[in-house]
Amino acid sequence: MQIGTTSTATGAGASPTAANSANLEKAAKQFEAIFMRQMISSMRSASLADGMFDSSATEQFQSMADSRTADSLAATGGMGIAELLMKQFGARVAGPSSSAVPDGTTKGDSA
Numbered sequence: 001m002q003i004g005t006t007s008t009a010t011g012a013g014a015s016p017t018a019a020n021s022a023n024l025e026k027a028a029k030q031f032e033a034i035f036m037r038q039m040i041s042s043m044r045s046a047s048l049a050d051g052m053f054d055s056s057a058t059e060q061f062q063s064m065a066d067s068r069t070a071d072s073l074a075a076t077g078g079m080g081i082a083e084l085l086m087k088q089f090g091a092r093v094a095g096p097s098s099s100a101v102p103d104g105t106t107k108g109d110s111a
Contacts, residue, residue, distance in 0.1 A: 020093040028082035028089075029074050035081060036070035 044066060077083055 017093070021090070024089055024093050025082070025086060028085035031085060032079060032081040033071050033074035036073050036079065037067055040066040040070055 041063075044062065073079065074082065
């Protein structure tokens with residue numbers, strides 16, 4: 001898939017703005033999941049001593065469990081990172097039809 005094109009998975013009759021919003025939401029949740037995986041991995045590696053059951057197999061299953069936990073947290077909005085990204089970039093996705101003007105004023109304001 002090319003960047004800037006809309007996917008047919010977002011709906012056949014969806015407007016480009018709605019498709020862009022859906023893509024932004026998906027990307028924001030994926031970013032939050034990746035961030036959570038990195039955070040959990042860093043916390044896991046900060047252990048002070050080796051455990052009795054530590055092995056490469058245990059580490060692999062812990063990594064899989066950590067990844068699943070991160071995905072679940074991101075899907076439910078656990079940290080709120082995706083929501084903040086949506087707020088920050090939502091106006092840019094809305095395009096020129098939004099009421100915001102680059103100088104910070106809104107259309108119809110008089111100076």
